[in-house]
Amino acid sequence: MSARVGVITFPGTLDDVDAARAVTRSEADAVPLWHGDQDLKGVDAVVVPGGFSYGDYLRCGAIARFAPVMTSVVAAARRGMPVLGICNGFQILCEAGLLPGALVRNDRLHFVCRDQWLRVENNTTSWTTRYDEGADVLIPLKSGEGGYVADDPTLDRLEGEGRVVFRYVDGNPNGSRRDIAGVCSENGRVVGLMPHPEHAIDALTGPSDDGLGVFFSALDAVKTLVTSA
Template sequence: MKIGVITFPGTLDDVDAARAARAVGAEAVSLWHADDDLRGVDAVVVPGGFSYGDYLRAGAIARFAPVMQSVVDAARGGMPVLGICNGFQILCEAGLLPGVMLRNVGLHFVCKDQWLRVENTETAWTTRFDTGADILIPVKNIDGRYTASAETVRELEAEGRVVFRYVDGNPNGSINDIAGICSANRRVVGLMPHPEHAIDALTGPSDDGLGVFYSVLDATRSLVTA
């Protein structure tokens, strides 16, 4: 299986995302922001960092990159897409996920190991987890406060589209402790914490992030065999 990892100017975590893809036996394929060719990948990771310097608004410029139009089209056709941190911001800006990310409460950059609860195991990126499982994943952001209209939040909660929730403290003030959400078809997931930094208990706080990448292998294989 081929997992594409996008690089924008200012991307920081593309190498780590590619390493995570390889750790579960997938082929990591580099995708360039200015190229609209997805190179035959089966899934896409939009990684963390500061795309285009976040000079206008986090993710607002990256949303118009040629590669993102291809990602939007592919996602609407059912391709699994994962947005991590800045990638989550980009997916919101691109309209693939609802809501926006605001400056953290306290206006400080947060960098810590964070406990999350897995709320939805029916997405393309979470089937390897148990519902209600607590996982330890690093978080590092300054614009990580998820917010949306009251109607949108009610819809996300009612439809089970909150995928991850902060436990043992909310590091950025996100509404309802939301750490990650998914699209209505469960194929697109965005989260602020970094599962690609939790794939080896020796170098990270845990290897809990591997479940995210193993899950998408299952999702893409099911499409191939269907």
């Protein structure tokens, strides 16, 4: 039986179809989840995709974190379900308290859209096991509020616990502290990153197919969780 990975759609979500395509390319079943429905439909993992949920009113992700579906996602994540937040999804996971820190306006106050090199700092999370630690991957980045910030004690803790998952290389595009592009929860099952791995699943249409590793890693994680249950 194939793994079932839920992909949430909020009002303003842009990349749910791309995320679902990436899930399908990883040989899992993509299951659509609606923001107003608490039912996760028995999925094994969840992707919170990018876009402008609720028009980014108040603050990016600030309204989406109160959506009925997020009540279920937070509860499932705390029980150990793998959850991935991409771009706006990363913002939502931070707002929901599943990941530390926050995402703020890019330091140059401009929307950034470019292919971005990232270094894989942690390959033990539910979403990164298919990568070699220290590998450089090329992933598209597109965001206006992508600067990752946290206070120094939090950053020190993340660094010390190995919870920085991805780091920008060849230039920091948005002013993120310590060049951080993605972080994870304490158990490594919840990951958020600003760049878009779902846009790098085919070298013909993206800058690379480096993003596939994220989704294949989740498939491995789900199989491990099922086996150990």
